[in-house]
Amino acid sequence: MSGSPDREGSSLLDPEFRRKLDVLDLVIQKVQGRDIRGERPSRERGIGTLFSDHRAYTPGDDLRYLDWNVYGRLGIPMTKEFEAETSLHMVLLIDASASMAFGSPSKLDQACRLAAAFGYIALRRMDRVSLVVLGEEAPPPRRFQGKGTIPGLLRALDGIRSAGKTDLASRVRLGLGSVRHAGMAIVLSDFLDRRGFAPVLGELSRHRLRTLALHVVSPEEEDPRVRGSLRLVDSEEGDMRTVHVDRRLLQRYREVFERHVRELERFCAGREIGYLRVSTAVPFDTPLLTLLRRGGLVR
């Protein structure tokens, strides 16, 4: 079944949510104890002091960076490039397929709150944030930079609606194609893709991004409380399966679910992708703090 149910819960634009983000930011600053603004090395060529490479001169290039020595020896106009000392470019990839509307609060809600938190922290440090919505009716990727764009980011997150089937790999490919100089990618999804999670995570690895996979699950998925003869309806495809659910079958489902999680976690570990399972039943800041304790999120 496809569709875009209304987002439940409080809006990301509520002052209350902003206060929570502020508190979270303070906590993070206190833990790290230093300002990290603009100190992240970047692969992006640009204006800086460290020579990086030559490239062919293109009309319009600044003649101050023309390497006259090369031109004198080889007669070819070459322009010098330097490594730019630039800020972090964080890409937030949010799965907005119909399955993300499942749960109470929905997995999409939880994903957006987490994305808002990550984006808030990044923008507060003058990093750049790109928002890529992975869905059939998704808006084009948007870029945010600077504290002043925080409200825009929150509005953009608040406006995401779930719809359509999950095809994460193609969506990621499309989304990252328009994002330049990204340094880190955070993908928030339930990874319930009929093609599996390998293509999407492989696509992320192919872009050589530091990637964090946040696996958003709902308690109903972890431990279903259904019983009896039922017709299960897929929220994305609309497919139905008749099944008699009893205690034994539920136990089997839980085993399948745990195996699915372990496989995802193992796959991420094999590709140096950070992984964290996030339940909709816990506050959105809990996983953030967990990541903080691991020391892997912010440097």
Place this chain on the structure above:
Amino acid sequence: LRFLRPEWLGVLALTLPVIVLFLVRRRRARVKVSSLILWQRVLAAEARRPWLGRLREPLSLLLNLLPIALLAAAAAGPERVVAGPEPVAWAIVLDGDVAMTAGTGDGDSRFDRARRRVRGILERASPLDRVALVLAGPAPLLLAPPGSPSDGLLRALDEATPTEGAADLEAALARAREATGGAPDRLILVGTRDPGGDDVAFVGVGEPAPNAGIVEVRARRDPSSLLTEISVRVENAGPGATVRHVRLAGPAGWTDARELSLGPGKNGEASFLFAPGAEGLAVLRLDPPDGFPRDDRVVVPVAPAPRPRLLSGKALDPFLEAALRAQEDRVDRQGSTILPDGDLPAAVPPDAILMLVGRDPPPELEGHVWVLRAPGGEERESPAVTGWDPSHPLLAGLDLGNLGFRRARPVPELPGRVAIVRAEGGAVVTAEETDRRRVLRFHFALEDTNLPVLAAFPLLVRNVLAWFTREEERWFPAALREGEALEPLRRLPRDVESVFLAGPALPKPIGLPVVDGRISHRPDLRPGEDRVLLVRAGRIRERVGVNRIAPEAAGLPADESRFDPDELPDRSSLREPERDLTGPVLLAALVLLLLEWGYARLPRRV
């Protein structure tokens, strides 16, 4: 498996709504999940468990349908077709002969003993068996038809009593064969007499016992003495010689006794001659009694001789008066009356004799009339006696050889009159005898004859009184054996068309048509409380004692059983295999309903 009421299987149509409801309910249970990806993995694994996973829903539907199907099957009367033990047809004949009432020395009768043997046989029969129980009596009686339940058989056995007559064993055996379809598997006779026959298993309950019984009784009044004579014949049917006393107890306290010594199988007779002081019963009994009391006692109705009154118009001749005075036991002189001269009654009372002198009674006058100097022919001087009829009751025992007349009026032979004494010129003594009246005519005056001085004269007077009272006659036997037909001793008068029997034992009098002086229909007589029946035929009034004299009861053989019931195989434990499945099917349906009811109330999270 078969059904007694297969139309009830139509209840199975109720399963259709259940199926529809099941399908509707099944469609409603829809649960939305985020994705079926994981569920499909589970179901793929589940698909490898075919018998449970795939059959779960059909089994559930089956469990819903099964109670309905079972209830329908229970209502249709399911029955298992099984083969059980073969039933046996029994025919048991219980000897109900009167001889079965004999005591056995231990306080019980032979019938009681036979009943115990039959009960033992019945207890060995299986409920599957078809048992017919027949009581042998004068006519066989089917006490319990084949197929009667055990308690019904035992109740019929307990209620059976011996009959009051001789048992017709052949008829009873035939009845038993007929009741069981002609050839019973076992035909058992329990009694005292072995009828023989290869197919009859005889169980004897008899043993040698003393038995003497009164087998015949006769009573009559002696015309000469007016005494009642009772003769009894006693038969000794016992195994040994016996000495018995026959004791008589008559009305007005009359008692007498005779001793009889009887060898085995021998008869003896005893007679009593006595004058009953009053009308009543004479009871004869054997002393001491034996085990067969029913033939040890006989009653005979007796009555004193009648004593008619004399009705006369004048004083009787002195010679006749003297002769009548000598016959006071035959004539009631106290009740005799002198009628006014010339005044004749319209009818002579039955207990009276009208004396007339010199004239005939009118033809219409009924009753007994004795006419002296009766009108006749011409008066003759000294007519010689030419003859008399010594066979006539009036002249019984008389010799009239010296009879002579000075004068007389002999009459010629007249129709309706019998010449008793004849002389020259005709009869001088005539008798007219019809059903309505008797007239004795002396066609002479007593003073004109030497008759009063003859020795025969008192005897003639006695004979005349006896002739008038008809005491020489009895139309019916004084005593009959039970079951014996009532038969008149001689032809009844022509005007008697019916004989009526009355008595305490009869709810209403029995009318027996008479044809040509004989009873055309002769019912067996049954005794009443006083064992006496009143027989009425026209003006005949007689009493007949009906006695349970049963000479057939005499034969008491030794116990010669040809069959021991204890050798019968005990089939009492054989039961018909359980065929009716209604109970188990109904129970299964109820159990399933209870299970489903309980399951429906289990907490369910959907």
